[in-house]
Structure formats: structure tokens, C-alpha cells
Amino acid sequence: MKNTAAQSSLRPPVIAMPSAAKLQRWSIILGSVVAVLMFVNLYNVFVLVPTEKSMGIIQRIFYFHAPPLITSFVAFTVTFVYSILYLAKQRIWHDRIANCAAEVGVLLTTTGLLTGPIWARPVWNTWWSWDPRLTTTLVLWFIYVGYLMLRAYAGEEQRGARFAAVFAIVGFVDVPIVYLANRLWRTLHPQPVVFGGSGSGLEPTMRYAFIFSIVVFVLLFVFFLVMRLRVERTRLEVDQLKREMAFS
Amino acid sequence: MSAMRKLTTLVWKDLLAEFRTKELVSSMLMFALIVVVIFAFTFETGSSATKEAAPGLLWVAFTFASVLGLHRSMLHEVERGSLHGLLLAPLDRGLLFLAKAFGNIVFISIIEIPTFLLAVVFFNLDLSTGWDKIAVIFLLGTIGFASVGTLFSAIAVNTRTREIMLPILLFPVQIPVILSAVNATAAALAGRTWEDLSGWLRILAGFDLVFILVCYVTFEYVLEE
Numbered sequence: 126m127k128n129t130a131a132q133s134s135l136r137p138p139v140i141a142m143p144s145a146a147k148l149q150r151w152s153i154i155l156g157s158v159v160a161v162l163m164f165v166n167l168y169n170v171f172v173l174v175p176t177e178k179s180m181g182i183i184q185r186i187f188y189f190h191a192p193p194l195i196t197s198f199v200a201f202t203v204t205f206v207y208s209i210l211y212l213a214k215q216r217i218w219h220d221r222i223a224n225c226a227a228e229v230g231v232l233l234t235t236t237g238l239l240t241g242p243i244w245a246r247p248v249w250n251t252w253w254s255w256d257p258r259l260t261t262t263l264v265l266w267f268i269y270v271g272y273l274m275l276r277a278y279a280g281e282e283q284r285g286a287r288f289a290a291v292f293a294i295v296g297f298v299d300v301p302i303v304y305l306a307n308r309l310w311r312t313l314h315p316q317p318v319v320f321g322g323s324g325s326g327l328e329p330t331m332r333y334a335f336i337f338s339i340v341v342f343v344l345l346f347v348f349f350l351v352m353r354l355r356v357e358r359t360r361l362e363v364d365q366l367k368r369e370m371a372f373s
Numbered sequence: 374m375s376a377m378r379k380l381t382t383l384v385w386k387d388l389l390a391e392f393r394t395k396e397l398v399s400s401m402l403m404f405a406l407i408v409v410v411i412f413a414f415t416f417e418t419g420s421s422a423t424k425e426a427a428p429g430l431l432w433v434a435f436t437f438a439s440v441l442g443l444h445r446s447m448l449h450e451v452e453r454g455s456l457h458g459l460l461l462a463p464l465d466r467g468l469l470f471l472a473k474a475f476g477n478i479v480f481i482s483i484i485e486i487p488t489f490l491l492a493v494v495f496f497n498l499d500l501s502t503g504w505d506k507i508a509v510i511f512l513l514g515t516i517g518f519a520s521v522g523t524l525f526s527a528i529a530v531n532t533r534t535r536e537i538m539l540p541i542l543l544f545p546v547q548i549p550v551i552l553s554a555v556n557a558t559a560a561a562l563a564g565r566t567w568e569d570l571s572g573w574l575r576i577l578a579g580f581d582l583v584f585i586l587v588c589y590v591t592f593e594y595v596l597e598e
Contacts, residue, residue: 212591212594264545264548267544267545268545268546271541271542271545274534274538274541275528275532275538275542278532278533278534278538279528279531279532279533280531280532280533284531287594287595287597288528288531288532288595290594291524291528291591291594291595292525292528292542294587294591295521295524295525295546295584295587295588295591296545296546298583298584298587299546299549302549302576302579302580302583303548303549305549305576305579306548306549306552306553306576307549307552309553309572309573309576310552310556
């Protein structure tokens with residue numbers, strides 16, 4: 126078994142990995158686009174959109190609360206899809222994509238979990254409510270921090286990648302069940318504060334700013350992902366060179 | 374050998390090993406009983422809060438004790454090299470999972486009964502109407518806990534942090550099971566009907582079905598050496 130592992134790592138990677146130079150070029154392009162769009166986004170949030178009538182100025186945090194959370198779902202879906210691909214094809218690059226997407230996803234979920242209470246406190250008069258969406262997001266955070274810890278402590282590389290992929294699949298499948306269980310829990314104990322469906326009946330400028338912000342955060346996610354993948358690509362290359370030197 | 378024969382042989386191996394040492398069940402049981410006793414101290418005797426908290430603390434005792442048992446049961450396989458033997462045997466890896474999960478379900482169910490009876494005595498629970506409901510809830514909850522727990526214990530036992538890794542991975546994924554089981558237990562103890570419980574039971578049964586399938590399929594990737 127050991128033997129085949131060494132052989133497969135000596136072979137040049139079967140999958141067409143993008144080169145480090147290409148990833149760097151993309152990260153520069155994406156970085157500049159995101160930098161410009163993020164300023165436009167800030168302008169939208171602070172200058173363009175009207176102040177919400179009942180909630181006041183604090184409602185503007187909405188544009189930095191929902192978009193990161195929506196984007197985190199994109200990130201975890203990427204992790205899920207590439208975890209399945211990794212188990213099916215055993216290509217290390219797929220594992221790297223899954224892993225890096227989960228890292229950025231945790232960052233985005235953390236952003237959403239931090240901006241949420243800041244908004245909730247003045248509006249709902251409480252930092253936290255066990256609303257299904259809040260609870261599910263919190264559980265999601267725990268699952269993917271667990272994923273990153275597993276990745277860090279799993280030891281040997283290929284085994285760790287397999288463990289992480291299995292855990293990512295179980296965790297992702299779990300999310301809808303967490304949501305259903307929490308919805309049932311909350312319908313039994315109705316909350317006085319009900320968060321009216323966002324997106325329903327948004328004022329046109331607000332809707333534009335909201336959608337714009339989602340696009341910016343998705344691009345930000347792609348930018349971070351490409352930056353992280355560039356590091357991983359370089360790492361794989363260094364490992365390869367080390368191995369070649371050791372065997373020459 | 375047919376798949377059924379293989380399965381019963383594997384399960385029998387686990388049950389026999391446990392019957393000879395009684396190591397797993399006895400340590401899990403003592404731990405669960407101690408948890409219940411410690412919780413009993415946190416409430417004033419005879420206060421109504423005790424009864425309200427009883428379903429929650431029961432499931433805390435079950436889940437904590439289970440994590441110990443799940444970890445040990447997988448550690449036996451790894452430490453004594455019996456896992457290597459099983460991997461060499463002409464067996465479907467999915468069968469190994471089913472056998473291991475079944476053994477764990479049996480062990481956890483065994484400790485649940487005395488733990489529950491102790492809670493009935495300490496917290497003065499009323500059982501006139503709910504025996505059958507409690508049994509169904511405990512079984513469905515235990516199946517969900519043990520199936521995912523068996524898969525994760527095979528992962529955790531191979532990591533550097535071992536026993537601490539298992540609850541960190543398992544508890545967040547188990548939140549729907551714990552939430553449903555606690556609420557269903559509370560409803561059953563309050564003398565509610567089957568209809569009142571059906572929502573929770575559906576979530577428990579759904580979780581069990583989905584994750585037995587997912588774990589069955591992914592278990593081979595965890596064992597691959």
C-alpha cells in the first residue's frame with residue numbers, strides 16, 4: 126500500500142491543474158475587480174439606498190449580513206461537490222478546492238453571524254433568537270469548523286483528504302434536516318418577533334443594492350478561493366520538487 | 374456465505390466480545406448514571422423545573438455516554454489489529470458498517486433502560502401513558518446517533534486528537550436528532566398522543582434512513598488503507 130502511494134505521488138499529476146502563474150494572473154484580475162466593486166457597494170449602502178422607515182439607519186447592515194451568508198452556501202456547495210468528486214476520482218486537486226472553499230465559507234458564515242446580532246439587538250431587542258435560519262447557520266458554522274479541525278488533525282495527507290470528504294458529505298446532507306427540525310421546534314413555540322421575508326417587497330433601489338452586494342460577495346469568494354488555491358498549487362509543486370530531489 | 378450470514382457473524386463477534394468483558398456497557402452505564410445524579414443536584418428537590426429539564430438531561434446523559442462507547446468500540450478494533458483482519462476478509466465494507474452500527478445500537482439501548490429508570494425515580498416522572506412512545510423515541514434516536522457515530526468514530530480514531538475529535542464532529546451533525554428526541558420525550562412524558570409526536574418521529578425516522586444510507590456508502594472510503 127505504501128508503495129503505490131509513493132508511486133502515485135511521483136507520477137506527474139493526472140488532472141490538469143492550473144499553473145501557479147495562471148492562478149496568480151487570475152487573482153490579480155479578480156482582486157482589482159473586487160476592489161473597485163466593493164467601493165461601489167459601500168457607496169450603494171451608505172449613500173444610494175434610502176433609510177428604512179421602521180428600523181432606521183441600522184438596516185443598512187443588511188447588505189453586509191445576508192450576502193455573505195448566501196455566498197457561504199455557494200462555498201459549502203462547492204465543498205460538497207468537490208468532496209464527492211474527490212472520493213470518486215481520488216485527485217488531490219479536488220480535495221484542495223473543497224478544503225479552500227470550506228475555509229472561505231467559514232469566514233463568510235462568521236461574518237454573517239457577527240453582523241446578525243448587531244442588527245438584531247436594536248431591532249428585535251435581543252442579540253439572538255432561535256429562529257430556524259439563525260440556528261441552522263450556527264450549526265453550519267460548527268460543522269465546517271469541525272471540518273477544518275479534522276483536516277488539521279487527520280495526519281497523513283491522503284487519509285485526511287478522504288476523512289474530510291466523507292465528513293463534508295455528511296455535514297452538507299445534514300443541513301436541510303437541521304432546518305426542518307428547527308422549524309418544527311419554532312412552530313411549537315412561536316416567537317413574538319417575526320422576521321418578514323427579506324426580498325419580498327424590497328424597494329427597487331434596495332433590491333438593486335442587495336443583488337449588487339451578493340454579486341460582490343460571490344466575486345470576493347472566488348477571489349479568496351483563487352488566492353488560496355495559488356498557495357496550495359505552489360505547495361504541491363514544492364512537495365514534488367522535494368521528492369524529485371530526494372530520489373535523484 | 375450470504376450477506377445475512379456475514380452480517381450476523383459480524384454482529385455476533387461484537388456481542389460475544391462485549392459479553393466476555395462487559396467493559397463497554399458497564400463503563401457507559403456508570404457514566405450515564407453519574408450524569409443523571411449530577412443533574413439531580415442542580416435542581417431544588419420537588420421543583421417543577423426538574424420535570425421540565427428531565428428529557429433534556431436524559432439525552433445529554435445518553436449522548437455523552439454514547440460518545441465514550443462509540444469511541445471505545447472502534448478503538449478495540451484498531452488497537453488489537455482486528456480491523457486489519459476484517460479488511461482482509463472477503464466482506465463488503467458496507468456490511469462492516471451495518472454490523473458495527475448494530476452492535477453500537479444494542480449497547481447504547483442496554484444502558485438507556487436503567488438510566489431512564491433512575492431518572493424516573495429521581496425526577497418523579499409519570500409513566501402511566503407513555504411507555505410505548507418512549508421506547509419508539511429512544512430506538513429511533515439511538516439508531517440515528519449510533520449510525521453516524523459509528524462512521525465518525527472510524528474517522529476520529531485515526532486522527533491525532535482521537536477521543537476529543539469524535540464529539541466535535543458528531544454533536545453538530547446530531548443536533549436534529551437531539552432536538553427531536555428531547556422534544557418528543559417531553560411530549561410523551563406529558564401524556565400527548567401519537568399525532569402530537571408524529572412531526573418529531575418523522576424527522577427522527579427521516580434522519581435515520583438518510584444517514585444509514587449515506588454512512589453505508591461512505592464507510593469504505595474511511596477504511597481504505
